[in-house]
Every structure is written in structure tokens, then in C-alpha cells.
Amino acid sequence: MAKFCTPLLLLIIIWTTWALAENPKGEGLLSCLQAGGIKNITVVSSANFDSLLDFNAQNLRFTEPQVSKPYVIIIPASKSQLQQSVVCTIENGWEVRVRSGGATLVKIYSAVTSSSPNLAFSVGICPTIGSGRHISGGGQSFMLRKYGLAADNTLDALLINASGKIMDKNTMGEDVFWAVRGGGGGSWGVVFAFKIGLVSVPSIVTTFNALRYGRDNVTDLVHRWQYLAPQMNEDITMRTQLGGINVNNTKVSRALFIGLFLGQKEGLVAKVGKVFPELGMAANETHEMSYVESIAYFNSDLENIYDRYYPSKSFFKIKSDFAKSPISKSGISGLLDILEEEVTSFVNLNPHGGRMDGILSSAIPFPHRAGSLFGLQYMVT
Numbered sequence: 311m312a313k314f315c316t317p318l319l320l321l322i323i324i325w326t327t328w329a330l331a332e333n334p335k336g337e338g339l340l341s342c343l344q345a346g347g348i349k350n351i352t353v354v355s356s357a358n359f360d361s362l363l364d365f366n367a368q369n370l371r372f373t374e375p376q377v378s379k380p381y382v383i384i385i386p387a388s389k390s391q392l393q394q395s396v397v398c399t400i401e402n403g404w405e406v407r408v409r410s411g412g413a414t415l416v417k418i419y420s421a422v423t424s425s426s427p428n429l430a431f432s433v434g435i436c437p438t439i440g441s442g443r444h445i446s447g448g449g450q451s452f453m454l455r456k457y458g459l460a461a462d463n464t465l466d467a468l469l470i471n472a473s474g475k476i477m478d479k480n481t482m483g484e485d486v487f488w489a490v491r492g493g494g495g496g497s498w499g500v501v502f503a504f505k506i507g508l509v510s511v512p513s514i515v516t517t518f519n520a521l522r523y524g525r526d527n528v529t530d531l532v533h534r535w536q537y538l539a540p541q542m543n544e545d546i547t548m549r550t551q552l553g554g555i556n557v558n559n560t561k562v563s564r565a566l567f568i569g570l571f572l573g574q575k576e577g578l579v580a581k582v583g584k585v586f587p588e589l590g591m592a593a594n595e596t597h598e599m600s601y602v603e604s605i606a607y608f609n610s611d612l613e614n615i616y617d618r619y620y621p622s623k624s625f626f627k628i629k630s631d632f633a634k635s636p637i638s639k640s641g642i643s644g645l646l647d648i649l650e651e652e653v654t655s656f657v658n659l660n661p662h663g664g665r666m667d668g669i670l671s672s673a674i675p676f677p678h679r680a681g682s683l684f685g686l687q688y689m690v691t
């Protein structure tokens with residue numbers, strides 16, 4: 311089954327290094343937009359400009375005063391307004407910066423599961439993420455071992471180029487369609503919509519959350535995990551998150567084994583118990599629910615799950631990496647040395663294998679396929 315997932319709202323941000331409201335280039339742009347019937351325009355001198363610009367920034371680094379600001383924010387109300395906005399911008403000598411529209415991941419989950427609770431789309435777990443760049447950057451989920459990335463499941467796209475021309479898979483050309491599925495947003499045009507391929511999920515899935523402590527215990531478990539998690543049944547995606555914690559002024563290592571099983575808890579506990587008995591997964595560390603509820607489960611701020619404005623904002627920096635061979639026990643222990651010192655930082659290890667091994671590294675721009683054991687995310691706050 312395939313659907314065109316249409317942004318409900320798209321912010322276009324027109325950027326310049328000299329953001330002056332009285333700028334003559336600005337007058338040309340504004341009159342072109344107004345002539346095109348575009349009304350939702352906010353210039354840099356407007357009182358609500360900063361709140362509109364920053365409302366969906368998830369990383370507070372980008373809201374600091376030294377970060378340069380655009381001249382105008384345009385929210386096109388339709389596909390034709392989006393085309394017109396691009397044309398006016400380019401014709402008047404400005405640069406376009408796109409920000410993802412209203413089609414957040416949670417809106418995709420809701421739309422898909424309201425049509426059938428047994429359908430889903432393989433996207434990330436954080437509900438406020440916009441679909442525009444998430445899909446065009448790859449999009450990793452807790453189902454990637456079964457179904458691959460969001461971009462692997464993207465069947466078509468409507469792309470608006472710098473001349474305002476709208477193109478689909480056939481008219482944009484094979485190379486551009488390859489690039490928009492994982493090659494990054496903003497470089498190839500503005501994506502108005504993606505057609506997404508849906509996948510089957512059971513009525514009941516199981517989430518799990520097993521926290522383990524202690525340097526030797528964590529080192530041994532994580533070392534073993536590297537050999538097992540990429541080889542597990544592809545219905546199981548088991549992430550491990552490594553960090554440190556202060557307990558009564560003593561620094562302790564911790565590892566959180568967290569993830570999703572596309573099936574019921576008895577099956578999960580039996581499968582994990584067989585291949586990874588050292589973890590000692592207990593039934594009370596597993597929770598049955600529907601697939602859409604699992605998305606909410608992984609996000610602590612449930613009240614705001616449908617709200618694009620997510621209040622739990624912080625300053626952070628994340629770098630990604632990919633492992634082709636397991637890390638030695640001394641390497642893991644060295645990593646834990648650092649994480650115990652910096653207890654607000656952590657490292658996620660996200661297993662590949664399964665479907666990820668079956669997709670050619672040249673199929674889309676995301677190349678980390680067969681031979682890539684797991685992805686690493688280093689996060690500092």
C-alpha cells in the first residue's frame with residue numbers, strides 16, 4: 311500500500327546575511343509574494359518573528375542571538391503558493407531555506423494507524439520530527455532491521471526546483487530521485503510530498519527496557535551485545551545506551567537495553583533468553599501495546615505528543631559513526647571511563663543486520679549496509 315504524505319504546512323525561510331526590513335530587494339520580494347496571494351509572511355522586524363522562527367527548534371544551540379536570522383518567514387498555504395514563493399525568492403535574488411512543514415512523524419503514525427492498526431511506516435521514534443528532512447536524510451527507526459530506513463520505503467516524491475517546476479519520480483530523473491531519498495534535505499529542491507510504502511505490524515508489539523549497572527557487568531554485556539544484536543531475529547531491534555551515573559557520590563557505569571519486538575512478550579523473552587541469556591531479561595521489563603502506543607512509550611512527554619512545540623528542549627550535540635567490527639572489552643571500558651566523568655552524555659549503539667544487510671549500499675545515498683554491525687551516536691549536552 312502506498313500513500314502520498316502531504317505536508318499540511320510548510321515554512322519557507324528566506325535567508326540573507328543582511329536582514330534589513332527596509333532592504334530594497336525585500337520590497338521586490340514582498341510585492342511579488344503579495345501579488346501571488348501569499349498572506350502568511352513574517353518579516354524580521356515583526357514582533358512575533360523570533361517566536362515563529364524558534365518554535366520548533368529542538369536544539370537550543372540554534373536559538374542563540376549570534377546565529378544569523380532570515381529576512382522573512384513564509385508559510386505557503388498550498389502547493390501553488392509554495393511554487394510561487396520559490397519563484398519570487400529566486401527572481402528577487404534571495405536564498406531559500408526550507409523548514410519542515412506540519413507533517414511530523416506523529417501525524418504520519420496517526421494517519422497510517424487510523425486507516426489500519428496493522429500498518430506502519432518505518433520512521434524514527436521522536437514524534438515532533440518533521441518528515442521533510444527525516445525522510446530525505448534516511449530516517450532510522452526501531453523497525454529498520456525488519457524493513458530498512460524510511461527512505462528505503464519511499465516510493466515517489468513531489469519536488470519543486472529553483473524555477474518553481476514541480477516534478478515527480480519520472481520527471482525529476484533517476485539520479486535526483488536517488489538523491490532525495492537519503493542525500494539530505496534542501497539541496498535538490500523543496501519536497502512538497504513523499505509517497506510512502508507502508509509495512510505490516512502485528513496488533514500487539516512489545517517494548518522493552520532493561521537497565522544494567524556496574525563496570526564489569528556493563529562491559530561484558532555490551533561486548534556480547536555487539537555479536538548478537540545485529541544477528542538477532544529481525545523482529546527484534548535492541549539498542550543499548552551507555553552512560554554513567556552518580557550513586558551516593560560514586561560513579562557507576564550503566565547500560566540501557568531498549569527496543570521493540572514485533573510480537574508478544576512471551577516470544578521476546580524466549581528469543582532473547584535463548585540467544586542472550588547473560589542479559590537476564592525479565593518479563594516485567596517488557597510491555598505489550600499497539601505499535602502506535604509504542605511510539606508514545608519511547609517518548610516521556612506524552613501530553614505533547616501531537617504538539618509540534620516540544621517543551622523538553624536542551625543544548626546538545628550529536629555525532630554519528632558506524633562500526634564494522636566489534637569494539638574490544640578494553641575499548642568499551644575506556645568509553646565508560648569517559649561517560650562516568652560526563653554523566654550527562656551518552657552513547658547509543660543501534661544494531662543493523664536483518665533487512666539492512668539485504669539492501670545494496672548504492673541503492674540510496676545511505677551506504678551503511680552489509681558489513682555495518684551497528685551505528686553509534688555520541689551525544690553531549
Ligand SMILES: Cc1cc2nc3c(=O)[nH]c(=O)nc-3n(C[C@H](O)[C@H](O)[C@H](O)COP(=O)(O)OP(=O)(O)OC[C@H]3O[C@@H](n4cnc5c(N)ncnc54)[C@H](O)[C@@H]3O)c2cc1C
Pocket residue numbers: 368369407408409410411433434435436438439440441442443444446447448449450451494495496497499500501502
Ligand atoms: C529529538 C530528536 C530525535 C531524533 N530522532 C531520530 C530518529 O529516531 N531517527 C532518525 O533517523 N533521526 C532522528 N533525528 C534526526 C532527524 O531525523 C533530523 O534532525 C531531521 O533533519 C529532522 O527533520 P526536519 O524535517 O524536522 O528538519 P528541518 O530542521 O526542518 O530541516 C533540516 C534540513 O532539511 C531541509 N528540509 C526540511 N524539509 C524539507 C523539504 N520539505 N524539502 C527540502 N528540504 C527540506 C532543510 O532545508 C534543512 O536543510 C532526531 C532529531 C531530534 C531533534
